[in-house]
Amino acid sequence: MTDLVIIGGGPAGMSAAIAAYECGIRDILILERDEHLGGILQQCIHNGFGLHKFSEELTGPEYAYRYEKRVIELGIPYKLGTMVLDITKDKVITATNAEDGVFQINAKAIILAMGCRERAKGALNIAGSRPAGIYSAGTAQKFVNMKGYMPGRDVVILGSGDIGLIMARRMTLEGAKVHAVCELMPYSSGLARNIEQCLNDFSIPLKTSHTVTEIHGKERLTGVTIARVDENRKPIPETSEFIPCDTLLLSVGLIPENELSRSMGVDLSGITSGATVDQDRQTSIEGVFACGNVLHVHDLVDFVSEEAEIAGKAAAEYINGMVETTVNIPIKTDGKIRYTVPQVITKSKDVTVFFRVSDVYKNVKITVKSGDDVIVSKKKVRVAPGEMESIKLRASDIEKRKELIFSLEVV
């Protein structure tokens, strides 16, 4: 029996392991699929990480190294190159690697920290064949940064998520010509600073309300047709424009990687595609926690680390038998608030609730209510789906409530 098994050795897994260790848990094992700790951060060679956590601007690998160093210093065991095949409700983990073959571990507690993956291009409705030269932005990032190989020279990017913006700059600096970044929505989902330093610095046009309508080329991509879309996101044919290119990068969003969670029977949210959790990031299965991008996609790794600390601490308490559920308060949203994490509060203590909105709104009031009682309200000049928001609730505010409702109104 192992006290705590952590699935995934990226920023969430490492941070959760360190937090659990600091709460006195020693019997920990991290299982990592890749040949290195740090997860996706190893290919995110740009800077901008860690300002919140370390008050310093670090690159992805440097941020990962801060945690890796600590994991090694503390002597927290981990297995690399290890694929988890199955987890049962009773916390029996089946995994495999080259050294141990197929093996099983019984865990007292499990932390799910598998991260997320990119949305598949199959999900896109683009006419035409599928010639070579179409990649997800993350795949292109891996090629360029880890293998030292440029996927192409003339590039169009569909989707203005941060990875797409970062890759626009990266490929430009490596000598490619990025002709345009097309964004279906009227606004970018990427950070303003990335639009500035990744696109504007290199005069790369950001075409909002635009999409790729056709792909050209038989074996290799020879170009794409793009067009403006109307308010129903339907392409307007008269605005079609052909752009010759040999590479199309897709940066159309990330989705939590929850195959293992699903097959073990953890309740998942239809909105986040991650587990539904309480304030401790405990899932519907007792002793199974989730944190980081496997729970919901974060904008900043700093917040992944913080969330993982919550899960790590809570897992330690669970292992030490310190569990008491005192309340059961579900958190509901009005639709304009798309989701919250946590989705339920089970302990009477101070809780920070994270949430995302469903559209860009200006001059809004966000209200937390219970019945007709307004518990907290907060005004914001601008909110956007790409930016995670949070509200702090005090134990005294939530005691004796039946449910909490998060709503947004434009004022």
Add this chain to the structure above:
Amino acid sequence: MDRKLTCIVCPLGCSMVAEVENGKVLSVSGNTCPRGKAYAESECINPQRVVTSTVRCQDGSMLSVKTDRAIPKEKMAECMEIIASARPQLPIFVGDVIIKDVFGSDIIATQNRS
């Protein structure tokens, strides 16, 4: 003359306006913190950027590197060429200097390689 800027110092990305006259910044508004003001002043007079990239090591593997401070923005392309010419030998640790003094900055490793 007013110049619109987006602060790139932190993820908040404040929209700022700098009032510039004869190459001097008279005032900055829209910043949430003093770092924004400092950025706006530098951006209007001598724009600077940190460059991150990769180099191929002697064993053929890729190593991530960065300038250890911001360099003049217009030198980014030249800086990339200098970085690309390096062929460092292993082992390398985070923080090791790969190339000294490139436009006033050192190129340092941001990964370990052994």
